[in-house]
Amino acid sequence: GAGVSQSPRYKVAKRGQDVALRCDPISGHVSLFWYQQALGQGPEFLTYFQNEAQLDKSGLPSDRFFAERPEGSVSTLKIQRTQQEDSAVYLCASSLEGLQTREAFFGQGTRLTVV
Amino acid sequence: AQSVAQPEDQVNVAEGNPLTVKCTYSVSGNPYLFWYVQYPNRGLQFLLKYITGDNLVKGSYGFEAEFNKSQTSFHLKKPSALVSDSALYFCAVRDIDYNKLIFGAGTRLAVHP
Numbered sequence: 090g091a092g093v094s095q096s097p098r099y100k101v102a103k104r105g106q107d108v109a110l111r112c113d114p115i116s117g118h119v120s121l122f123w124y125q126q127a128l129g130q131g132p133e134f135l136t137y138f139q140n141e142a143q144l145d146k147s148g149l150p151s152d153r154f155f156a157e158r159p160e161g162s163v164s165t166l167k168i169q170r171t172q173q174e175d176s177a178v179y180l181c182a183s184s185l186e187g188l189q190t191r192e193a194f195f196g197q198g199t200r201l202t203v204v
Numbered sequence: 205a206q207s208v209a210q211p212e213d214q215v216n217v218a219e220g221n222p223l224t225v226k227c228t229y230s231v232s233g234n235p236y237l238f239w240y241v242q243y244p245n246r247g248l249q250f251l252l253k254y255i256t257g258d259n260l261v262k263g264s265y266g267f268e269a270e271f272n273k274s275q276t277s278f279h280l281k282k283p284s285a286l287v288s289d290s291a292l293y294f295c296a297v298r299d300i301d302y303n304k305l306i307f308g309a310g311t312r313l314a315v316h317p
Contacts, residue, residue, distance in 0.1 A: 093247070095247075120303065122304060122305075124307075129310075130309060130310070131294055131307035131308055131309045131310050132248070132294070132305075132307045133307075134304045134305070134306070137302070137303055137304055139303070144303070145302055145303070145304065147302075148304075180247060180248065182248075187303050192238060192250045192253050193250070193305065194250065195240070195247040195248040195249070195250075196247050197245070197246055197247040198247055
């Protein structure tokens with residue numbers, strides 16, 4: 090597609106439920122990023138992939154958060170046993186190369202509400 | 205550690221007037237700086253970046269930004285604001301050690317007719 094696509098756009102989960110958020114990056118983009126954006130805040134880094142390799146997961150807030158990109162294209166962010174504090178917009182971004190030369194393009198995000 | 209600060213939560217400007225959205229940064233080494241805009245229920249849209257070269261960077265939708273190394277600033281500017289420019293603006297810096305962006309808290313721009 091022309092841009093980064095995320096699904097679902099909206100997700101309501103009951104506390105304790107597992108969720109999976111999908112990201113389709115721009116075709117051919119090597120770098121893929123996940124960010125978490127709480128209401129009224131700037132995006133906070135979660136994790137980074139270069140192709141299928143997860144090179145940085147320092148921003149994942151707990152071991153309930155897990156991300157994968159098995160074939161170097163589509164990525165899934167999984168949150169186990171969701172908690173209310175997980176409610177946020179989850180943004181995916183991709184970049185043709187690294188950020189030292191290229192900008193990142195963001196998807197519309199998935200708004201997760203945990204009730 | 206790298207960081208950016210956006211000192212204004214909101215900026216109000218009349219349509220047709222020039223606008224400035226402020227950003228200061230703190231990095232070790234050469235900064236890679238970015239501006240993004242976020243419209244309601246939309247993802248972040250890239251506006252412009254500074255990596256090296258001219259201090260005045262031109263971007264999308266008539267926006268430009270001025271890199272000032274001595275003041276560690278990267279303010280976003282536009283000569284004549286439009287109502288449609290009303291949105292949330294984020295300044296970001298690339299983390300020197302890691303391939304990720306660090307964002308400011310954002311500035312809401314309101315352009316009044």
